[in-house]
Amino acid sequence: xxxxxxxxxxxxxxxxxxxxxxxxxxxxxxxxxxxxxxxxxxxxxxxxxxxxxxxxxxxxxxxxxxxxxxxxxxxxxxxxxxxxxxxxxxxxxxxxxxxxxxxxxxxxxxxxxxxxxxxxxxxxxxxxxxxxxxxxxxxxxxxxxxxxxxxxxxxxxxxxxxxxxxxxxxxxxxxxxxxxxxxxxxxxxxxxxxxxxxxxxxxxxxxxxxxxxxxxxxxxxxxxxxxxxxxxxxxxxxxxxxxxxxxxxxxxxxxxxxxxxxxxxxxxxxxxxxxxxxxxxxxxxxxxxxxxxxxxxxxxxxxxxxxxxxxxxxxxxxxxxxxxxxxxxxxxxxxxxxxxxxxxxxxxxxxxxxxxxxxxxxxxxxxxxxxxxxxxxxxxxxxxxxxxxxxxxxxxxxxxxxxxxxxxxxxxxxxxxxxxxxxxxxxxxxxxxxxxxxxxxxxxxxxxxxxxxxxxxxxxxxxxxxxxxxxxxxxxxxxxxxxxxxxxxxxxxxxxxxxxxxxxxxxxxxxxxxxxxxxxxxxxxxxxxxxxxxxxxxxxxxxxxxxxxxxxxxxxxxxxxxxxxxxxxxxxxxxxxxxxxxxxxxxxxxxxxxxxxxxxxxxxxxxxxxxxxxxxxxxxxxxxxxxxxxxxxxxxxxxxxxxxxxxxxxxxxxxxxxxxxxxxxxxxxxxxxxxxxxxxxxxxxxxxxxxxxxxxxxxxxxxxxxxxxxxxxxxxxxxxxxxxxxxxxxxxxxxxxxxxxxxxxxxxxxxxxxxxxxxxxxxxxxxxxxxxxxxxxxxxxxxxxxxxxxxxxxxxxxxxxxxxxxxxxxxxxxxxxxxxxxxxxxxxxxxxxxxxxxxxxxxxxxxxxx
Numbered sequence: 001x002x003x004x005x006x007x008x009x010x011x012x013x014x015x016x017x018x019x020x021x022x023x024x025x026x027x028x029x030x031x032x033x034x035x036x037x038x039x040x041x042x043x044x045x046x047x048x049x050x051x052x053x054x055x056x057x058x059x060x061x062x063x064x065x066x067x068x069x070x071x072x073x074x075x076x077x078x079x080x081x082x083x084x085x086x087x088x089x090x091x092x093x094x095x096x097x098x099x100x101x102x103x104x105x106x107x108x109x110x111x112x113x114x115x116x117x118x119x120x121x122x123x124x125x126x127x128x129x130x131x132x133x134x135x136x137x138x139x140x141x142x143x144x145x146x147x148x149x150x151x152x153x154x155x156x157x158x159x160x161x162x163x164x165x166x167x168x169x170x171x172x173x174x175x176x177x178x179x180x181x182x183x184x185x186x187x188x189x190x191x192x193x194x195x196x197x198x199x200x201x202x203x204x205x206x207x208x209x210x211x212x213x214x215x216x217x218x219x220x221x222x223x224x225x226x227x228x229x230x231x232x233x234x235x236x237x238x239x240x241x242x243x244x245x246x247x248x249x250x251x252x253x254x255x256x257x258x259x260x261x262x263x264x265x266x267x268x269x270x271x272x273x274x275x276x277x278x279x280x281x282x283x284x285x286x287x288x289x290x291x292x293x294x295x296x297x298x299x300x301x302x303x304x305x306x307x308x309x310x311x312x313x314x315x316x317x318x319x320x321x322x323x324x325x326x327x328x329x330x331x332x333x334x335x336x337x338x339x340x341x342x343x344x345x346x347x348x349x350x351x352x353x354x355x356x357x358x359x360x361x362x363x364x365x366x367x368x369x370x371x372x373x374x375x376x377x378x379x380x381x382x383x384x385x386x387x388x389x390x391x392x393x394x395x396x397x398x399x400x401x402x403x404x405x406x407x408x409x410x411x412x413x414x415x416x417x418x419x420x421x422x423x424x425x426x427x428x429x430x431x432x433x434x435x436x437x438x439x440x441x442x443x444x445x446x447x448x449x450x451x452x453x454x455x456x457x458x459x460x461x462x463x464x465x466x467x468x469x470x471x472x473x474x475x476x477x478x479x480x481x482x483x484x485x486x487x488x489x490x491x492x493x494x495x496x497x498x499x500x501x502x503x504x505x506x507x508x509x510x511x512x513x514x515x516x517x518x519x520x521x522x523x524x525x526x527x528x529x530x531x532x533x534x535x536x537x538x539x540x541x542x543x544x545x546x547x548x549x550x551x552x553x554x555x556x557x558x559x560x561x562x563x564x565x566x567x568x569x570x571x572x573x574x575x576x577x578x579x580x581x582x583x584x585x586x587x588x589x590x591x592x593x594x595x596x597x598x599x600x601x602x603x604x605x606x607x608x609x610x611x612x613x614x615x616x617x618x619x620x621x622x623x624x625x626x627x628x629x630x631x632x633x634x635x636x637x638x639x640x641x642x643x644x645x646x647x648x649x650x651x652x653x654x655x656x657x658x659x660x661x662x663x664x665x666x667x668x669x670x671x672x673x674x675x676x677x678x679x680x681x682x683x684x685x686x687x688x689x690x691x692x693x694x695x696x697x698x699x700x701x702x703x704x705x706x707x708x709x710x711x712x713x714x715x716x717x718x719x720x721x722x723x724x725x726x727x728x729x730x731x732x733x734x735x736x737x738x739x740x741x742x743x744x745x746x747x748x749x750x751x752x753x754x755x756x757x758x759x760x761x762x763x764x765x766x767x768x769x770x771x772x773x774x775x776x777x778x779x780x781x782x783x784x785x786x787x788x789x790x791x792x793x794x795x796x797x798x799x800x801x802x803x804x805x806x807x808x809x810x811x812x813x814x815x816x817x818x819x820x821x822x823x824x825x826x827x828x829x830x831x832x833x834x835x836x837x838x839x840x841x842x843x844x845x846x847x848x849x850x
Contacts, residue, residue, distance in 0.1 A: 004382060004395070004476045006125045006153070006375045009162070009368025010114060012107060012142070014083040015185025015213060015335065017041050018365035019114045021123075022373040025430050025459025025480050027166070027366040030117050037362050041185075043109040044078030045096045052078075053113035062254050069251035070279040072244055081214055081677070082106045084186040086145075087138035088621040090676050104145040111149035125153040125381060127372040129364050132158040132182075132189040132493055133207035135550055135564045136598070140617040153378050159184075160191030161487065162367030163333040164200050167358050168485040169370060169456060174198040174402070176328030179317075181346065182364075183309055184334040186212040190313050192320060198402040201488035204519055206316040210681035211309060213260070213336045216302045220256040220293070221249050222671055223301050225271075228291055234282035242674050249672070251278065252289075259293045260302075264338035268294045299341050306342045310349050317350075319553065324351035331355050333363050370457065371487065373480045374399030383415075390473040391423075391464060392416040394445070397479065400486040404452050408479070410462075411445025422467040430459035438465065452483040489521035494550035496526060496590060499560035501534070510549055510563050512556040513590055523593045531586040533604075537571065538579030544571040546588065546602065548615060558694035562687045567615045569600050575611050580604055590615075623680045626673035632686060633666050634797055638836055639693050646704040650696045661689055705758045706750055712765045713746055719769055723776055731775045738768050763842040770841075779815075782824040786811040789831065797836050804834045 007022040016038040019030045032039040034055045042058040045051060052060065061078035068074070075095045082092065082103040091100035115123065130142055139156060146154035160180035167178070178193040178200075189207035193200055226249075229235055238244045259269040273289035280286050317323060324330075330351050336342065337360045346354050359366075377385075386392060392413035398406055408427065412419045427436040427450055434451045452458045458481045464472040496516035502509045513526030537544050549555075551563035589601040598615035624632075640659050643650045665685045672678040720735050727735075742765050749757045773781050789796070790808050798804040811819075811827045832840050 003121075003123075003125075003385075004377055005399070005480070006127055006155070006372040006377055007369060008118075008123050008125070009127045009129070009157075009365055009370070009372045010111065011129050011159070011162070011362075011364040011368060012083065012110065012145075013038075013041055013184050013364075014081050014187060015041060016361070017110055017114070018362050019117065020362070020365040020369035021118070022369050022457070022480060024478075025457040027369040027373075027457070029362050029365060030114075032117065037359075039110070039113065040080070041083060041107075041110055042078065042080045043082075043106045045094045046077070047096050049097060051109055051112075053109050065247070065250040065254060066277050069247040070276075072247060074243070079106055081186055084210060084214070084677050085680065087135065087141040088623065088676075088680065090623065102141075104141040105148060107142070107145040108148035111145060111151070115150065124151055125377050126151050127155050127157050127368045127375065129159045129162045129368050130156050131184075131187040131207060131209055132160050132191055132205040133187075133209055134493065135621075136566045136617040137564075137619050137621060138209070141620075144618075152381055155375060157368055157371055158189070158191070158202075158205070158490065158493070159364050160189050160193075160205065160333070161200075161202060161490070162365075162371060163331060163358070163363045164191070164193050164367065165370045165485065165487060166363045166367035167329075167331050167355070168195065168198065168200055169482065170357065171329070172455070173328065174455075174484060177203075177322070177326060179313065179327045179330045179350070180333060181309070181313065181330055181337065182207075182333040183336045183342075184212050185336075186210070186214050188212055188309050188312070190309070190316055192316060192322075198484045199486045199488060202491045202519065204316055204320055205491070205493055206312050208308070208312065208684075210677070210684055211305065212334075213257075214677075215305045216260055216336065217253050217256045218249070218672075219301045219305060220260060220298070221252045224293065224297060225252050225256060225289075225291065229287065229289075233285060233287050235287070237282050246672065246674060248278075255289060260298065261335070261338075263293065263295045263298050264340065266295075268292055295341065302339070302341060303345070306339070306345055310345055313346075313350055324349075324353075327351045327353060329353055329355045331358065333358075333360050335361060370482065370485075373457065374482065374487075386415070387475060388415065390475045391419050393462065393464075393474050393476060395462070395476055395479055397450075397481060399480075400482040401452070402484060402486055404454060404483070405449050406452060406481055408448050408450050409445055410441065410448065412441065420466050420472075423472065424465045424467075426463040426465070428461045428463060429453070430461065438463075450481070452481060455484040457482050490594070491519045491521050492516065492524060492592065494518055494552065494564070495555060496566075496592065497549050497551055497555065497560075497563070498528070498588065499547040499549060500531070502557070508560050509557050510551045510555045510560045512551065513588070516590060516592060518553060523591065525592075526590045527587070529585075529587045531588060533580060533582060533584045533586055536580060536582040537573040538576055539574055541579075542573045544580075544586075544602070545569070546571070546600070548590070548598075548600070552688075552691070554691050554695055557698065558691045562691045562694070564621070565619065566598075566617060567619060569602075569613045569615065571602055571611050571613070576604070576607060577609050578607055580607060621680070623676050624683060626669060626679060629669055629679060629682050629686065630666075633662060633669070633682075634836075636662055636686060636690055636693065638797065638839070639690075639697075643693065643696055643700070646696075646700045649704040649707070650700040654692070654696065658689055658692055661685070665689075702753055702755055702758075705755050705762070706753075709746060709749070709758045709762045709765075712762050712769070713742055716742070716765050716769045716772075719772060723772065727772065727775060731772070735768060735772055742768075766842055779819050779821055779824055782811075782821075782828055783815045783819070785828060786815065786824075786831075796839060798834050799836070800834055804831060807831050807834075 009020045011018045018038045020027050021030055029037045032054055039054040040058040042061050043053050044057040044060055057078055064078050077094050077096045079092045085103045091102060093100045128146055160182045163180050163182060174197055176195055180191040182189040187209050188211040191205045192203045194203045238248050255271045259271050262269040271289050271291040271293055278287035330353055343354055392415045394411050394413050397408040410425060423441050424438040425441055426438045427448055436448050439446060460479050462477050464474040466472055495512045495518045497510045497512040499508050500511045513528050516524055516526030533544055536542050546569040548566045549560055549563040550566055555563045584606045587603040591599045600613040600615055601610055603610045643655045665682050669682045724732055745761055749761055807830055
């Protein structure tokens with residue numbers, strides 16, 4: 001049968017995937033080759049170079065990870081959870097195939113497997129679901145996977161929206177707000193839906209592409225299984241060796257995941273291994289698992305992970321001015337939502353209107369197929385698949401409606417040259433409760449008003465007859481209209497923006513493009529005028545760079561590097577019709593047509609010239625090294641320390657939460673520094689923290705800077721007043737002159753609210769104060785500084801801790817034995833050099849020691 005609608009939907013999941021097809025008006029899950037509704041997202045390559053996918057691959061994978069834990073072997077041929085690294089540079093080396101695979105190449109094998117499960121037709125058009133928070137390059141990677149799998153046409157649909165389609169078809173209440181809580185094996189999304197008379201519109205989305213059931217599995221291993229093993233076995237060599245620990249963790253996850261699933265339905269789960277499943281411990285004793293995991297033991301382990309998802313929900317509601325009381329239904333999607341612990345937490349913290357009516361495991365695939373039944377197969381594909389031995393019809397109608405009847409037009413297609421005259425057509429609803437009766441098709445076709453059953457997919461059979469009443473074969477011979485549910489346009493999951501230099505701070509910040517804000521419907525257009533070129537360019541010389549980013553709600557005016565880079569649009573000098581000087585005006589237009597289809601236009605008024613750029617979204621994300629991430633975490637901690645010094649000017653509660661978050665991601669990194677997925681998760685979480693730090697700095701920096709400037713000036717005036725008689729008259733004269741100058745400058749800087757000048761002036765005043773203390777106390781001042789560093793040694797992030805300790809001890813020794821002024825000054829200068837720049841004294845203080 002040649003389909004006129006796509007009809008097929010695939011939920012391409014991290015842990016499990018599912019395929020659904022519209023059959024006689026019903027979204028029907030296609031069983032796997034092991035007769036399951038879902039298929040494990042596992043792919044592997046055996047020694048015969050055959051590709052395995054689904055359950056057969058997962059069985060071998062589990063055996064392989066046990067073997068790897070025994071032999072400490074890094075040879076891999078079977079892979080799971082690769083969806084979490086879609087759109088990244090992560091590769092999976094297969095020893096049997098002698099090559100590396102990307103995440104999209106492995107995903108393509110899952111999609112190919114689904115195509116083999118359909119034996120009655122060759123489907124090459126499909127709807128594939130993606131997390132709501134997939135970035136442009138992750139989206140593009142999914143489209144590449146579909147192409148590699150042999151699909152000629154593919155559209156993407158956000159997973160929460162697909163679930164809402166499945167839910168909305170069956171639910172009686174077609175009005176209100178729905179909150180779709182979608183936690184899968186590897187990703188988490190929450191979507192706020194506004195439903196009016198069955199028309200579903202996405203109001204807002206949020207999520208975390210590295211939060212899901214996998215996090216719970218690893219937490220069970222790290223916090224329950226490994227500590228229990230350490231009590232009964234000598235496993236220090238495993239815990240102290242990153243590779244050996246990684247192999248052991250993968251092996252233990254084989255038991256952690258099914259035990260976690262069982263605890264969604266039972267109070268306890270026995271974890272038992274077979275002989276020879278694990279290697280011997282450090283003392284030669286064979287490691288065996290004989291554990292009882294209870295729901296009570298699991299709760300404190302999974303609670304922080306569930307809490308993070310719930311906090312995301314609450315933040316989403318808050319920024320939309322809502323609470324859980326405003327939600328009419330909270331719809332659960334994904335395997336982890338079977339957890340009774342999670343459901344109770346949702347009832348307590350979000351809303352008691354938790355709806356469990358749809359199957360969390362198949363809702364997304366079913367919703368995708370429902371959506372697919374509303375999308376036409378491209379004309380080029382339909383014409384290739386047409387069986388010209390059958391009479392070709394043109395049938396036009398609305399695919400979704402909230403009305404109880406719908407007009408359907410039908411005519412004989414021009415390609416059906418052999419169609420007999422006087423043909424009659426009858427539309428018969430699938431439930432046999434309504435029929436149009438036989439109607440003669442005129443030369444120009446006909447319009448038939450079909451009656452719809454409310455709240456369901458209405459399936460109609462097309463019966464075609466000749467003048468003698470003989471049944472004729474035709475294409476299409478059926479159609480479906482969804483009644484009661486209609487999906488609004490898809491929306492942008494992120495703000496689109498560009499990187500620009502902030503005039504005040506000099507930071508390279510994210511500038512959101514008006515018109516391309518998050519939740520705008522596709523297609524969307526953003527226009528930004530008032531831009532200036534940073535370089536000169538023209539035929540044969542120079543180029544202009546416009547970096548395009550995707551950012552969260554809080555990204556605007558924060559550093560662009562904390563958002564997701566999409567593409568660097570480069571306008572070469574040869575693209576311009578004449579020379580363009582630096583600082584020339586530029587107007588930028590960015591049009592987001594749909595997922596992965598982005599176009600830019602740069603208009604230069606000086607030249608009256610427009611350059612058009614097709615944006616490529618094939619860039620891949622990179623997981624930085626654990627060492628680099630550790631350094632960035634250190635920088636974030638120092639930035640948070642500065643925020644604590646802002647006092648009441650920054651929200652202490654918010655700063656404390658960020659400090660706690662930094663500690664958590666540092667612990668997460670320490671647990672598995674070699675795990676690519678873990679590093680990506682740390683990178684994303686670190687970006688979220690740093691954006692919030694930027695935001696707090698922007699709001700608190702000027703009040704705190706102004707206060708510090710005024711306090712420093714008052715301190716200098718007070719110090720000079722108290723110690724004037726003890727100081728050399730020449731020193732007093734110079735200090736009073738400086739004080740008069742500072743007193744004139746401070747009000748001017750405050751009126752201008754210039755952060756940069758205020759900080760410079762504070763440093764100058766502070767330097768003058770230090771010089772007075774130096775003149776008054778000399779060596780005793782240096783000794784006090786040394787003792788302060790000795791007492792607070794552990795809180796400083798020394799570049800060379802051993803050297804810093806040695807120098808401080810050396811200075812304390814000098815202090816006890818007639819220290820010289822020059823000797824102590826030289827020692828302090830070297831100690832200062834071992835501190836991070838943010839912790840070092842000001843240049844004016846350091847200059848006074850020269």
